[in-house]
Amino acid sequence: MTEVFELQYALDTFYFLVCGALVMWMAAGFSMLEAGLVRGKNTTEILTKNIALYAIACVMYMVCGYAIMYPELGSTFLVGIGGNGVEGGDTYAPSADFFFQVVFVATAMSIVSGAVAERMKLWVFLAFAVAMTAFIYPMEGRWTWGGESVFGMYSLSMVDFAGSGIVHMAGAAAALAGVLLLGARKGKYGKNGEINAIPGANLPMATLGTFILWMGWFGFNGGSVLQTSTVDTANAVAVVFLNTNAAAAGGAIAAMVLARILFKKADLTMILNGALAGLVTITAGPDTPTPLLATLFGALGGIVVVFSILAFDKIKIDDPVGAISVHGVCGLLGLVLVPITNADATLMGQLGGAATIFVWVFGASLIVWAILKAAMGIRVTEEEEYDGVDVSECGLEAYPEFTKG
Template sequence: MENNIFELQYALDTFYFLVCGALVMWMAAGFAMLEAGLVRSKSTTEILTKNVALFAIACTAYLVVGYEIMYDGGMFLKDIALDGAKTAEGLTAAVLAESAEAKFDGGSVYSNASDFFFQVVFVATAMSIVSGAVAERMKLWSFLLFAVVMTAFIYPMEGSWTWGGKSVFGMYSLGDDFGFSDFAGSGIVHMAGAAAALSGVILLGARKGKYGKDGKITPIPGSNLPLATLGTFILWMGWFGFNGGSVLKLGDVANANSVAMVFLNTNAAAAGGVIVALIVARLMFGKADLTMALNGALAGLVAITAEPSTPTPLMATIIGGIGGLIVVFSIITLDKMKIDDPVGAISVHGVVGLWGLLAVPLTNDGASFFGQIMGAITIFVWVFVTSFIVWMVIKMIMGIRVSEEEEYEGVDIGECGMEAYPEFTGK
């Protein structure tokens, strides 16, 4: 009887993991649509190409080496090809043998393959954050080369210090020494992606015409706000898998209630972010700014990601609302600093990601502000410095920015040889 319970629990938790992973994978479509809508029409094909290619690269690089670095997962291609235990039959036999030898205590049990699938789509999410920030002026192949290093090494290393439980170069443990907590990745995924993006943007420079010599900022509106809105709703939906799957278990009353609360709080925070961002934009600009509302939704989602299980729904709304407030001022401030981020990714995922980490101790007694700050510093410094070095090496080898002529004509033609809207002559 106990063995039957174990098998049922195993099947249910594995299935839940896979469904949530599929929802997170769908966020790749959300990023693609959001970024395609917020760039100019002449840059649309290239940004879509980047999003498709980076997802494929992330999945492959993390399979070959990244998962091993982060979790000692042993999912190398050579293992899958040569080791029978990596097949479905081999895994089944190993699990059943283990369950027969040990008493099942009702803990989290699921297929290692489902764990890898869930983890790999998180890696792709972190890399997707970078693509929007460097849009419209970065060379496609330089970006894809960076994606290999980011997903195979930079992200897995900081992930090994946090979710992987390893010490930071043998010096200290974020979890054991400082109690650092990041439930689903406000810092580990989102702030890390933003740190990589910021380093690239600094080296890359702004789009031509964005900033005048007199300090004037020239807005460069996106080409398709309906597409950007669709992308935001896709991301909003995918986030239920992002946060909900991070519970890691479904098949008992306590965890089912935890999953339900995570879904509720994730949605509440997004709603709070939209409302506050829209109100702040109205007060500052005198108009209802759609792009700020969209970024407010994403900011609310990023803010609650570090701890969506312990807040009350009202507190989750407040945490998301503060994220919506922060993102408006952050976008304006970075613009004044001449940091050109076409989609606001650094503000949404980086600045608000930090807020998400700092909000954890407000509802989770097991976390401290000092521990959260130590975690944030460790993640940001590692990702920013290593990314800056990688960008610099790529710049010296093959360059990272397209020519001024290619930028003027549009990277669609220069990088991809085709336009997204060939019947539309406007640039």
């Protein structure tokens, strides 16, 4: 390799790895966000799920998921990653690509964790994590980023820059399938149709989690440029960072204003979800909008997520952290908005890709959840739910001095 190529190779590989590390840090963000939005008696189990699912995702994607999603790359992964990236036209190490991909898998699975919180058995959740990260996610990734046809029948023409649909909507679809079989938390919905709020235990922790996710998203979207060693790619990275930040800000402000209009209060949980909704919305196409348009796209996500959370409550789909609305509904919104600024995308192509992802992930997940329900049961007992799953599932309490009389 020439000196110029060696420098480019080193820079792009280092950038790829740093962005992957930022996305890995999002696991901490999900942990803190979910732990803050559930009741104190379920905190330890939430934290256990998040660290365990990350470990499971790393192992299962290495064992088979990567090879399913990228057959040409993954077929030689376990016996050693060779090559220097020249043949494929890449200027980064193949192992860096795997690392960047595996943290996306973990992100998709993290979305499921919060939606089924406070009433699902821990080991059932972890068993589903194996299926999701080893097969369900890699298959839809094979049809999208992998470029393969869907079961040999048709090819997708969807544009999804960093994964509004491929990662976020997929995670939400898996979560929705689990929630439908699991049912709502006891006391969430009254017999006469009333909706009872169940406040989270630690809003400072939830806010910290949101800021961590906001920061990690720069790696999520910025890393998807794949390179930064030329003038063009460096400028592209800067645009993606700028638009990602703008969309999050727009989403937070829009959700805050809408909450003030609807509830006469500045609802912090809606503001947090608004920022995340803006991030999810822009993820499908952060490279083409102007900063003002990115802000407006994020604001639209912040508005949609508030109405979506309220709508899911009305139809009695209990999602303690609003994950299905943030990642599913706003993931779809992000895909639909891409053609506005990207001439390579069409509305029908975006909708076709979204439908394929949802039908596959939701259907496959529903089957896996149903098998687990029949074999093991997926819900803790009513007594265990009342006492909190920390003790029954983990044998530890997150805040023992506050819960013991």
